[in-house]
Amino acid sequence: MDRRRRAVESAVPAAVMVLLLLSIAPAGAARRDWGFRSPSSSVGFTEPNTKPDVKNNGQTFVFNYTLAKAIVEYASAVYMTDLTALYAWTCSRCNDLTRGFEVTCIIVDVQNCLQAFVGVDHKLNAIIVAIRGTQENSIQNWIKDMIWKQVNLNYPNVPNAKVHTGFYSSYNNTLLRPAITNAVHKARKLHGARDIIVTGHSMGGAIASFCALDLAIRFGSNNVHLMTFGQPRVGNAAFASYFAKYVPNTIRMTHERDIVPHLPPYFFFLPQLTYRHFPREVWEHEVDGNRTFQVCDGSGEDPNCCRSVFVLFWSASDHLTYMGVKIEADDWSTCRIVLGRSAEQLQMNLASNIVTSGRSVDVVIAGNSVQVD
Template identity: 25%
Template sequence: MPWQGNSNSLSRRSAIPLTSLDISTLAPYTQLARAAYCPPSRIKNWGCGQACNAIPGFQPTIMGGDGGAVQYYFVGYWPSQNSVVVAHQGTDPFNAFAVLTDANLFLRSPSQALFPGLPSDISVHGGFLDQHEITATVIMAEVKRLLATKLSNKVILVGHSMGGALAHLDALSIRLQMPLVQLKVVTYGLPRVGNPAYAQYFDLMVPDAVRINNQRDVIPIIPGRSLGFQHTHGEIHLTTATQAVACSGTDNAVDAQCTIPTVPNIFVGNVLDHLGPYLGIPIGTIYCY
């Protein structure tokens, strides 16, 4: 299936329409990303409303964050998929501290302690690195514990907005520390995370990754490529409320159905599209019910 992150399958065409089956299989990951906006008190017993109800049987094991200085997050076990799940809250536009964190966009090298063996030419958004460093150690420890106790070898990472960037960084850190683990990454409204060297390396190390953009959302086009940033592969662009295409390459600026031609600059975008709905499912703090 083209949206599963196999860039080779997309090499002959710029954009491939997704089938209704492709679209329906994305819904559980969207609900997990939606659940990440709910406070830990509601995640603890998996009582976060519609998002939690959509994933029956999910077993959250650790959760944290305050929704501001530290984005909400949770780790748990998804029995039907025999997978460990890591989910991060994204940027809450109503929380000034989180917005300012996003503004810290200077590129810098990640820590070798969290990313052992990472090539020295790789640089990442400084604000995302700061947030990742706060939770990386505790999340990594819980992932390792769950993989061992549940006899699993699969980790699914999801997130919206900055939460997607944190999911990317968690995935790369896990890959470098546990190279045999199967990783799947699904993000929504993902901003650019790092430089071209980062994008190329991530694509090599985490091939099963998709980033879903909703219509005229402006967040996926920032930080700008002129600032030294580049997207990873796996773009899925929701062209309407019910239709989507899988776009080849990284920053696909060629096909009119992909994000960059649709939103060439922030002045023609719609920030409300950042909240979705993502094929019928909205994501954000106000949708935790």
């Protein structure tokens, strides 16, 4: 594990980071350890002991520590490659606050190495959608590549809105979109019109953003909530405004010096032409030895939250743990979803196991991606 983390850290050499100095707003506030700026108007609080609650309060998804801890466990579990343990919810990450979760659909796009599941959390009275991003052979190359990505795709029917082509296509032009929407429709038909919580980590968080927007338009903004962990930016300011309008119940968790939320870069002197986060960020970091969850302002780019970390202190290792939960692939070497078997063999084996178990779980697996216009 230590060797893996050192390899990940090497993805961000200081020489490359110097090129990103212009993406940081001018200094002005005092700095804490690791280059943190002192919080000012943002609200900060240490770990509260509150009951899970998915109900929105007006236009704000109220941050709830216990709820967030449950959601990060779902975002971690979707990385598991043992699909049999995943559908039975017996995997090593399928416990603690998510115990008793009922998986209703597992979705695998083998060609694009994408994986997701849909299910019902009866304790939260909510439908959960968890998405895993593409598992790259080299996370170092992925991070370096993200530095230079441009907002290069016009978002349909939204003037001036541009988004990252790869993130947009990973949801809208693959198996994920039709499979997830069908699974959510079915779950709401069987279990009632429950709220929908969408989550993902890293690239999975970026893809989850487009999923949440799609579901909010289909099922209504008040019924869809998004909570991501360490997600990169996905679009420009016009898209961020559009997103905030339709998915107001959004929390973007960031952790300490995690590099990924800083990518692709935000250039403060080109606010309309560059990538921009949508609100609302909650920054997990230490203040005077206490783990603090700082609720940031509504701009999406609060300079007193994770953006206050100086560029040379950005860290890839902080990307792999959120709220004390390891949130990484259980095999980094390659895309191991099918474990050497064909998609057809995998689907047949899983179907047989599901029938034997007596559970009702849909398995949607495709060797080739499904193109959606």
